[in-house]
Amino acid sequence: MDHITETCREIKDKLSAYLDGELETALCAEIEQHLRGCDNCRVMVDTLNKTITLYRNYGQDEVPPDAHTRLTRVLNLERLKMKIQQST
Amino acid sequence: MKPDQPRDEDLVRQAQAGDETAFTELVHRHERHVYTLALRMLREPADAEDVLQETFISALRGLKHFRGDATFATWLYRIAYNATLMKLRHPPAPASLDAAIENDENAMPRELTDWSHDPEAALMNKETRRVMDAAVAALPESMRSVFVLRDIDGLSTDETAAVLDISPEAVKVRLHRARLALREKLSSYFGAPRLTTKGAS
Numbered sequence: 001m002d003h004i005t006e007t008c009r010e011i012k013d014k015l016s017a018y019l020d021g022e023l024e025t026a027l028c029a030e031i032e033q034h035l036r037g038c039d040n041c042r043v044m045v046d047t048l049n050k051t052i053t054l055y056r057n058y059g060q061d062e063v064p065p066d067a068h069t070r071l072t073r074v075l076n077l078e079r080l081k082m083k084i085q086q087s088t
Numbered sequence: 089m090k091p092d093q094p095r096d097e098d099l100v101r102q103a104q105a106g107d108e109t110a111f112t113e114l115v116h117r118h119e120r121h122v123y124t125l126a127l128r129m130l131r132e133p134a135d136a137e138d139v140l141q142e143t144f145i146s147a148l149r150g151l152k153h154f155r156g157d158a159t160f161a162t163w164l165y166r167i168a169y170n171a172t173l174m175k176l177r178h179p180p181a182p183a184s185l186d187a188a189i190e191n192d193e194n195a196m197p198r199e200l201t202d203w204s205h206d207p208e209a210a211l212m213n214k215e216t217r218r219v220m221d222a223a224v225a226a227l228p229e230s231m232r233s234v235f236v237l238r239d240i241d242g243l244s245t246d247e248t249a250a251v252l253d254i255s256p257e258a259v260k261v262r263l264h265r266a267r268l269a270l271r272e273k274l275s276s277y278f279g280a281p282r283l284t285t286k287g288a289s
Contacts, residue, residue, distance in 0.1 A: 016264035044271075046204035051271040052239055054220065058212060059240035061124045067137045071119065072112075074141050078148055079108065 007034055008041050019049055096160040104151055111151070115144055118161060121241045122168045128236040129172045131225055139175060143168040158250055165237065165251045176229075201279030211278065223273035227266055234259055235266035 011031055017023050018031055035042045063071075094102075094110075096117070102110035119140060126139035146167050154163060203211070224232060224240075237248040238259065245263075249256045 012268075013264070016267055017260065022260075043202040043204070046202060047275055048267060048271045050204040051274050052267060054208065054211065054274070055224075055235075055239050055270070056242070057208065058217065059124075059220065059224075059236075060120055061127050061136075063119050063123045063140065064133070064137075067123070067133075067140065068119065070137070071115070071141055071144060075111075075115065075144055075148060078145050082149070 004040060005038075008038060011041055012044065015045055015048055019045070019052065097156060100151065100154060100156070100160050104154070111148065114147075114160065114164075118164055119144070121161070121165065124240055125165065125168055125233075125236050126172050126175075128224055128240070129169075129229070129233060130175055135175055139168060139171045142171045146171070159247065161243070162247050162250045165241070165243070165247075166253075169233065169251050201275055203275065203278035206278070216277070219277045220270075220274070223270050226273070227269060231262045231266040231269070234262040235270070238263050239267070 011018075011034055014023065014027070014031065018028060023031070035045060094113075096114065099110040099114050103114065122143050123136055123140050126143075127133060127136035130136055130139065143164065147164055150167075154160070158166075224235065227235060233252055234248060237243045237251055238245065243251065245256045245259050248259045252259070
């Protein structure tokens with residue numbers, strides 16, 4: 001297994017920006033060259049990417065049906081209140 | 089959103105003109121995002137539902153004043169975030185907790201097992217979901233809000249910055265720290281560590 005170098009540390013700080021496509025092409029190329037020769041950093045970037053993907057695909061919470069029904073009811077009541085206020 | 093669906097701005101204009109179905113459609117589009125933000129921040133479904141209702145009541149009442157300087161989503165999530173902050177019963181996470189993660193900045197990851205090639209279907213089950221939820225809940229609030237808005241609700245960096253009233257740079261820094269912390273937690277769960285720090289035997 002590779003040893004962790006100063007380059008590994010520098011790259012770790014840039015991985016989110018790299019995965020979000022926010023880095024310049026030249027810097028991306030440098031990172032990719034390092035990744036080809038460093039198992040640690042490759043695992044790091046792959047598992048970070050997978051972490052982001054899992055949360056993007058499965059992280060959102062559904063509004064429970066009962067809560068949705070109550071929200072609809074509350075908003076209907078609020079509309080009624082607003083209409084009464086406007087007419088007085 | 090499908091290409092033939094009206095944009096939020098169009099629905100807002102219709103709702104401002106009194107079209108109730110347009111506002112209902114806006115609720116339908118955004119309720120999951122608002123609920124997710126509130127639930128992830130507050131952890132209690134009942135509190136998240138309160139925020140959901142308060143947010144859309146405020147939006148309904150305030151819609152006539154909405155001028156479109158920000159997107160409707162940004163405006164709405166800002167209302168939701170402020171309602172969430174009002175609801176937080178406990179004080180913000182102690183500085184030491186934030187500092188603990190910040191001090192960990194230079195540390196290299198402890199977990200370097202490669203689980204990235206496992207298919208999602210194999211990774212995802214009830215227990216995994218519980219681990220993922222607990223990992224987010226353990227983040228300091230300042231990172232949690234950024235992570236939920238950016239990576240779960242899918243807002244851009246600029247939108248997240250506008251909702252939270254912080255700089256885009258701060259969003260990027262907090263997001264990166266949050267992701268590293270979550271990766272570490274998920275790696276602990278998905279596989280045993282393989283090695284490695286310099287000099288480790």
